[in-house]
Amino acid sequence: MSDTLIKGLYREGEKIADTKAPLDVPISQSWEERKFKAALVNPANRRKLRVIIVGTGLAGGAAAASLGEMGYNVEVFFYQDSARRAHSIAAQGGINAAKNYRNDNDSVYRLFYDTVKGGDYRARETNVYRLAEVSANIIDQCVAQGVPFAREYGGLLDNRSFGGVQVSRTFYARGQTGQQLLIGAYQALERQVAAGTVTEHPRHEMVEIIVSDGRARGIVSRDMATGKLETHVADAVVLATGGYGNVFFLSTNAMGCNATAIWRAHRKGAYFGNPCFTQIHPTCIPQHGDQQSKLTLMSESLRNDGRIWVPKKAEDCEKDPREIPEEDRDYYLERIYPSFGNLVPRDIASRQAKNMCDEGRGVGPKIDGVARGVYLDFAEAIGRMGKDAVSAKYGNLFDMYERITGDNPYEVPMRIYPAVHYTMGGLWVDYDLESNVPGLYVAGEANFSDHGANRLGASALMQGLSDGYFVLPNTINDYLAHCFNLPKLDESSPDVVEALQSAQARVDRLMAVNGSRSVDSFHKELGHIMWEYCGMERTEEGLKKAIGMIRELRKEYWQNVRVPGKSIGELNQSLEKAGRVADFMELGELMCIDALHREESCGGHFRAESQTPEGEALRHDDKFLYVAAWEWAGEDQPPVLHKEDLIYNNIELKQRSYK
Amino acid sequence: MNLTLKIWRQSGPEDRGAMHEYQVKGISEESSFLEMLDVLNEELFARGEEPIAFDSDCREGICGQCGIVINGIAHGPEVTTTCQLHMRTFHDGDTITIEPWRAEAFPVIKDLVVNRSALDRIIQAGGYISVNTGAAPDAHATPVPKQDADRAFEAAACIGCGACVAACPNASAMLFTSAKVTHLQLLPQGKPENYKRVVNMLNQMDEEGFGSCTNIGECAAVCPKQIPLDVISTLNRQLGKAALKGV
Numbered sequence: 001m002s003d004t005l006i007k008g009l010y011r012e013g014e015k016i017a018d019t020k021a022p023l024d025v026p027i028s029q030s031w032e033e034r035k036f037k038a039a040l041v042n043p044a045n046r047r048k049l050r051v052i053i054v055g056t057g058l059a060g061g062a063a064a065a066s067l068g069e070m071g072y073n074v075e076v077f078f079y080q081d082s083a084r085r086a087h088s089i090a091a092q093g094g095i096n097a098a099k100n101y102r103n104d105n106d107s108v109y110r111l112f113y114d115t116v117k118g119g120d121y122r123a124r125e126t127n128v129y130r131l132a133e134v135s136a137n138i139i140d141q142c143v144a145q146g147v148p149f150a151r152e153y154g155g156l157l158d159n160r161s162f163g164g165v166q167v168s169r170t171f172y173a174r175g176q177t178g179q180q181l182l183i184g185a186y187q188a189l190e191r192q193v194a195a196g197t198v199t200e201h202p203r204h205e206m207v208e209i210i211v212s213d214g215r216a217r218g219i220v221s222r223d224m225a226t227g228k229l230e231t232h233v234a235d236a237v238v239l240a241t242g243g244y245g246n247v248f249f250l251s252t253n254a255m256g257c258n259a260t261a262i263w264r265a266h267r268k269g270a271y272f273g274n275p276c277f278t279q280i281h282p283t284c285i286p287q288h289g290d291q292q293s294k295l296t297l298m299s300e301s302l303r304n305d306g307r308i309w310v311p312k313k314a315e316d317c318e319k320d321p322r323e324i325p326e327e328d329r330d331y332y333l334e335r336i337y338p339s340f341g342n343l344v345p346r347d348i349a350s351r352q353a354k355n356m357c358d359e360g361r362g363v364g365p366k367i368d369g370v371a372r373g374v375y376l377d378f379a380e381a382i383g384r385m386g387k388d389a390v391s392a393k394y395g396n397l398f399d400m401y402e403r404i405t406g407d408n409p410y411e412v413p414m415r416i417y418p419a420v421h422y423t424m425g426g427l428w429v430d431y432d433l434e435s436n437v438p439g440l441y442v443a444g445e446a447n448f449s450d451h452g453a454n455r456l457g458a459s460a461l462m463q464g465l466s467d468g469y470f471v472l473p474n475t476i477n478d479y480l481a482h483c484f485n486l487p488k489l490d491e492s493s494p495d496v497v498e499a500l501q502s503a504q505a506r507v508d509r510l511m512a513v514n515g516s517r518s519v520d521s522f523h524k525e526l527g528h529i530m531w532e533y534c535g536m537e538r539t540e541e542g543l544k545k546a547i548g549m550i551r552e553l554r555k556e557y558w559q560n561v562r563v564p565g566k567s568i569g570e571l572n573q574s575l576e577k578a579g580r581v582a583d584f585m586e587l588g589e590l591m592c593i594d595a596l597h598r599e600e601s602c603g604g605h606f607r608a609e610s611q612t613p614e615g616e617a618l619r620h621d622d623k624f625l626y627v628a629a630w631e632w633a634g635e636d637q638p639p640v641l642h643k644e645d646l647i648y649n650n651i652e653l654k655q656r657s658y659k
Numbered sequence: 660m661n662l663t664l665k666i667w668r669q670s671g672p673e674d675r676g677a678m679h680e681y682q683v684k685g686i687s688e689e690s691s692f693l694e695m696l697d698v699l700n701e702e703l704f705a706r707g708e709e710p711i712a713f714d715s716d717c718r719e720g721i722c723g724q725c726g727i728v729i730n731g732i733a734h735g736p737e738v739t740t741t742c743q744l745h746m747r748t749f750h751d752g753d754t755i756t757i758e759p760w761r762a763e764a765f766p767v768i769k770d771l772v773v774n775r776s777a778l779d780r781i782i783q784a785g786g787y788i789s790v791n792t793g794a795a796p797d798a799h800a801t802p803v804p805k806q807d808a809d810r811a812f813e814a815a816a817c818i819g820c821g822a823c824v825a826a827c828p829n830a831s832a833m834l835f836t837s838a839k840v841t842h843l844q845l846l847p848q849g850k851p852e853n854y855k856r857v858v859n860m861l862n863q864m865d866e867e868g869f870g871s872c873t874n875i876g877e878c879a880a881v882c883p884k885q886i887p888l889d890v891i892s893t894l895n896r897q898l899g900k901a902a903l904k905g906v
Contacts, residue, residue, distance in 0.1 A: 066792045081714065082779050084819055085722040101799065137793070144795035146788045146846045148812040155802025173812060179721055180815060187787035194783040202776060225768050254716040288689035293697055294718050400720065403743050406689075469792045518704045520697070564709045570671045571712050571769040574704075 005638055009547070009593050013640040016271070016629055020475075021126035021431035027650050028108075031130045034431060035474050039481035046071035047197075049480050050234040052219055053077070054206045054261050057086035058178075058461060059444025060240030061185035062468025068192030070473060072480070075232060076189070076198055077221055079205045079256055079576075084186040087242055087254040088444075088464055091178025092299035092397070094162060094170035095461040097135040102159055106167040108132045114165050116651050118345055118456035119424075120603035120619060122274070124627070125650055126431055127450045134470045135462050139171055141469055145184040149173050160301060161343070162457035170458045175299050175397045181461055185468070204230075206261045207579065208503040209237065209440070211268045212495035215486070216440035220503040224576060227568040229503050231496050235483040236439045236476060239265060240468070243423035243445040245278065247584045247591065248535070249527025251420035252284060252297040258580040259587050262427050262446050270435040271629035271642060273428035273448030275587065276595035279455055280536050280604050281421035282349035285404055286364050286373040295419040296404055298376075298397055300457050303342045303349070305381035305390065306414070308333050310361040310374050317363050321375055321413050332356060340658040345456060347604040347617070348658060350418035354536055355615075357417070364415045373415035382410065418536065422460055424451035424604075425594070428629040428644075432475035433467060436629075439483075441476055443467035448627065510578045511567050515560030519577045522557050526550065526581070526588055534592050539608045543596040547589055554585040590630060590639060597641065600624045612655075621653050660686040660746060663754040664699065666711055669767050676767065678756075688747040692735065693718060693725060695746055712770040718742040720883065723818030726825065727771050728758040733822035733881040740820060740883040760821055762830035764868040775821050777867035778835060784863035785856035786839040788849050807845045814841040816884040823878035823886075829870030834878035836860050837894035838886045844897055854901035857894060 002012045022033040041049065050073045053064045061083060064076045080086065098111040111132035116123055139157070143149065149171050150158040159168040173180040192198040201221065208220035210233065218233035244259035245251035266272045283298045309329045311317050316324050332352055334341040342349075353374045356362060364373030382390050387410060391398065398409045405415070426448040433441050433449065444464040451463075489496055533539075533546035565572040601610045601617035602624070610618045631640040661684045669676030683699045690698070693715050700710035716724040720743040729735030735744045749755065757771065765773040803811075815838070823834035840857050843849030849856075865871075872891060879888035 062792075069791050080716060080722070080724055081775055082723075082819065084779075085716055085724045087717060087722070090717045090719050090721050099798070137795070139798045140795040141790075141792060143798040143801075144788065144790040144848055146811070146815075146843050146849050148808050148815050148842070148846070149798075151803055151805045151808040153805050155804050156799050173815075176721065176816065179818075180812075183815065187782060188790075188792075190779060190782045191787040191789065193779075200779070202779075225774075252719075254722060255718055256716050289687050291687050291690045291694050291698055293691070293694050296719050400743075403720075403737075403739060404745070406745070406747055473792065518701060520701065562704075564704060564707075571772060573712055574710060 007596060010597065010638045011633070011640050013631060013642045016436070016642045016644050018124065018430040018644065020434070023126070027126060027129045030126050031133055038475060038478035041477050041481050043071050045484070047073055049073060049483060050075065051236050051238060051476070052232055052234040053238045053240060054219065055086065055240035055242060055446070056083035056186070056189065057088035057240060057242055057444060058182060058185055058464030059446070059468040060238070061086065061182065061189050062465050063238055063240060063443055063472045064198050065185060065188035065192050066469050066473040067476070068195070068197035071197065074192070074198040075201065075234065077201045077204045077206055077219070079203065079224065081202050083189055083200060083202070084183060086182060087257055088461070089179045089182045090254065091461055092175040092297065093301045094160065094172035094177045094458045095138065095181065096162070096169050096458040097139045097171060097462070098132055098169060099136050099139060101157060102168045104167045106169050110167065111135060111169065113651060115456060115459055117656060119451060120656060121621065121625070121648065121653050122277070122602055122646065123451055124449060124646060125648055130471070131450050131463055131466050134466045137470060138462060138465045142181055142184050145188060147173065147180045147184045161304060162301065165456065172301070175301070175394065178461060181465065185465070205576065207264065207506070208499045209265045209268050210496055210499040211437060212489055212493065215438045217489050218496065220499050222503070225571050227566065227570065227572060229500060231491055231500050233489045233496065235486065236441060236479055238441040238443060238472065238476070239427065239446050240443040241446045243426070244584070244587060245420045245423050247526065247588050248420045248530045249524050250287065250292060250295050250531070252281060252295050255294060258583070260580050260583045262442070263583040263587055265427060265435070265437070265440060267632050268437065269632070270437050270440055271428035271631055272425065272590060273627050273629050274425040274594065275591045275630065276534065276598060276605060277424035277451065278420055278604060279346060279422040279424055280350040280418045282346050282353055282418050283376065283416045284419035285401065286415050286417040287367050288365065289367070296400070297419065297421060298401060298414070298416060300346065302376060302394060302397060305385070305393070306342065306376040306378050307331055307380055308342050308349070308374055308376055310356045310363065314360045317361060317371060321363070321377070330361070337658045344658045350536060350604065351606055353416070353418055372417045374417065375413040376416045377413035378409060379413070420531070420535070422455065424448065424455060428627065432478065433471055434475070434479065439479060441472060443472055506579065507567050507575070510561070510563050510575065510582065513558060513561050513563070515562050517560050517562065519561060519563065519574055519581050522553065522561060523577070523581045523584070525553055526585060529553070530588050530591070534595050536604070537606045537608055538595050540596060543592050546592045547596070550585060550589045550592065557582065557585060593639065594628055594630065598624055598628065619655065660688060660749065660751045662686060662749065662752070665754065665756045667758045668711070668770055671769055672766055686746050688745070690746045691718065691742055692729070692744040692746065693742050712772050714772050715742055721818060723820035726760055726820045726822055728760065728825060730756050733760070733825040734883055738881070738883060738885065740818070760825035762824045762869070764830065764832070765821060765824065777869070778819050778821060778832065780867060781832060781836055781860055781863045782839065785852065785859040786843070788843060789852060790848070801847050803846060811842050811845040814838045814845070814886060814890050817886050818884055820883065822881045822883060824869065826877040826881040827870065828875060828877065829873060831872045831878070832864050832869040833872035833891055833894070834882060834886055836864050837890040840897060841890040841893040844893070853897055854904055854906040857897040858901050858906050861898065
């Protein structure tokens with residue numbers, strides 16, 4: 001490790017690499033090769049091995065169901081009251097798969113290519129190739145489970161196209177694809193519960209990880225209904241706890257989404273990959289005011305038929321949009337990016353919407369003096385296809401929009417604005433989805449692996465299910481096969497006791513502050529700092545300022561927060577939030593440090609100092625072609641940056657252009 | 660908007676619980692019902708009182724975690740989830756009564772939060788298709804008529820919130836159970852297990868302490884996903900066939 005403190009904030013450690021992906025075979029054979037080389041566990045021995053899974057979204061639910069089905073002893077933990085509530089359920093648009101059912105030249109290679117490119121060349125080639133490769137199996141699996149995908153009259157599956165691609169490879173179930181896929185995984189999971197291979201722990205949050213002899217060996221959970229801390233020991237731990245977008249307070253994430261599980265693991269040694277990579281989604285319902293608790297996304301499939309525009313003249317912005325004639329409308333995406341038009345990738349659509357509003361051409365209510373909204377107009381689609389056809393395609397989204405805003409989108413154009421949606425950073429994992437802590441696996445949005453700087457639409461659902469149904473069941477064996485000789489841990493083992501005590505100390509410390517501010521007030525303040533300085537557009541100066549502000553806020557938190565109620569004996573939602581916000585404060589600082597060190601614009605993160613003459617994002621492959629994997633160096637210690645070089649053997653690096 | 664709220668408070672499963680009255684001021688019409696409760700909770704905090712516990716997660720109407728009886732109606736006066744109910748539905752000066760789901764099979768955990776794990780156990784009794792990972796045939800191998808897929812989707816849209824149970828005078832989970840049975844029985848993949856599924860799920864429903872269905876229809880009237888009442892007759896037909904087959 002270098003002794004020099006870089007920018008006064010971090011140190012640089014040794015380089016790291018993924019050692020599990022076979023690189024001596026063509027990429028199309030890497031996964032087969034890895035599966036063949038991975039050690040196996042005899043079916044009779046599997047029931048002797050215990051795996052803990054945290055989270056029951058697409059990745060966790062699918063992994064728990066699959067590992068249970070294989071015969072492992074699975075314990076699954078989730079903070080909601082039922083496994084079916086995980087936030088994957090809210091994904092609307094669809095799931096990609098290289099089926100080429102449309103005969104439009106789709107292929108595994110093309111899906112791979114599009115995803116790496118859409119990720120602005122900051123994802124690992126081998127992982128993304130595998131994702132594309134198993135995508136077709138995912139659809140087969142889900143159909144067999146009874147997922148009611150959209151079909152055509154002939155009985156075959158329907159497809160649609162999604163932002164950033166030119167083929168129709170997205171499978172969907174109206175605007176509720178995530179719900180239907182999650183219900184499929186949930187049902188498979190409940191089947192295993194009935195079979196006795198999986199035990200569920202609802203209303204339990206993971207508050208600490210147990211590491212013994214350098215290996216992940218269990219977790220400390222908190223029963224949210226009773227406040228009781230419990231220790232659970234296992235042979236391996238899988239974290240599938242989703243993203244950390246709630247660090248921004250306002251995001252499209254569910255209220256309970258949090259970073260505690262991955263942050264606790266990070267503090268116990270797991271590297272955090274690319275923390276500043278946040279996906280901003282272009283089609284969310286704009287903020288209504290300061291009582292708002294969250295933002296709602298509208299499926300980006302709407303961009304297939306909706307046309308995005310703002311008035312050409314700022315003085316028209318407060319007019320009824322129906323009274324603004326065609327020649328006074330600026331269909332800015334169609335104008336700037338004629339070949340992709342309204343279907344440009346998410347980062348571009350988001351940034352241009354922000355530019356229009358910053359120019360003073362935004363529409364809708366003003367928040368802090370600026371109208372932050374652009375029109376998504378279906379008038380042309382209704383004219384072309386008829387209202388019924390539009391309703392058949394997007395009806396539930398239109399209803400949802402009307403419910404939230406009180407406006408009827410069949411009559412008046414929708415208003416949309418970008419919002420924080422998905423986090424592409426997460427715990428660093430290798431090709432096996434294993435973190436640098438042996439026995440700690442991370443799946444779905446909680447890991448960083450298959451994402452680049454900005455994912456394309458319909459690939460998050462694909463990754464969750466790919467990790468859960470197909471990757472983990474084939475890679476975790478390799479670790480478990482070597483677990484028989486590990487020493488047995490029990491409740492009284494020092495590492496277990498230490499983890500329990502540290503979890504208890506954290507609860508006690510939070511309860512003891514007894515200051516005067518509520519947890520939510522801190523969370524909102526943190527969110528403002530993050531959105532302002534570490535959101536869609538970042539500058540060196542802003543990020544430095546944000547780091548100072550977060551440090552101050554964190555200091556105040558531990559002196560002035562108050563958690564009402566009891567820590568034991570009853571449900572205490574303030575205490576749940578308090579623990580999570582404490583972790584968000586530390587994570588927020590790391591996100592800013594990561595953003596500060598990455599002096600390039602890349603997909604969704606626009607570094608103002610790095611842009612092309614046309615104002616587009618300018619990547620610096622010569623300097624930043626790596627994954628930034630951060631090591632926790634201790635309380636109030638500067639974190640250590642480990643770089644994993646990204647190797648592109650199959651795809652040529654190009655500056656992205658959608659013009 | 661200024662409102663008077665009458666809210667059920669209960670510190671835990673053993674507590675008797677009682678209605679309490681609160682005033683809230685300055686609520687925006689654009690806010691959701693749960694955002695209104697967030698505002699109240701911040702005020703309770705400022706007064707040194709404990710905030711009101713209520714369940715919510717996605718706040719987009721899809722996860723099914725929220726659920727409150729508002730003025731005697733599960734999820735309130737609009738056909739939607741509690742999180743998607745907006746304050747523009749109410750008027751300045753209104754008094755609003757807020758209670759948890761009431762059903763023997765849903766014990767109260769605290770205030771407005773209840774335990775709905777019984778619904779998971781109904782699913783465990785057969786609400787799935789027995790298919791292992793990794794061996795599924797190509798998705799196009801079995802065509803499914805569009806009308807069947809659409810109808811299956813309609814039933815599959817159930818979010819498991821439990822409003823049907825809360826609204827039913829018998830506290831029956833029949834709409835929930837029928838929605839799952841209908842979803843799976845319409846698809847060729849789900850057919851082999853139809854009869855066993857319907858019998859096992861209904862037995863589990865009884866075991867959990869849910870009441871019987873007497874075709875009152877309150878369930879479908881409050882269902883935020885508008886699951887049609889006729890899924891219950893679909894279930895009953897399956898049950899009849901199961902009886903004839905001696906399942």
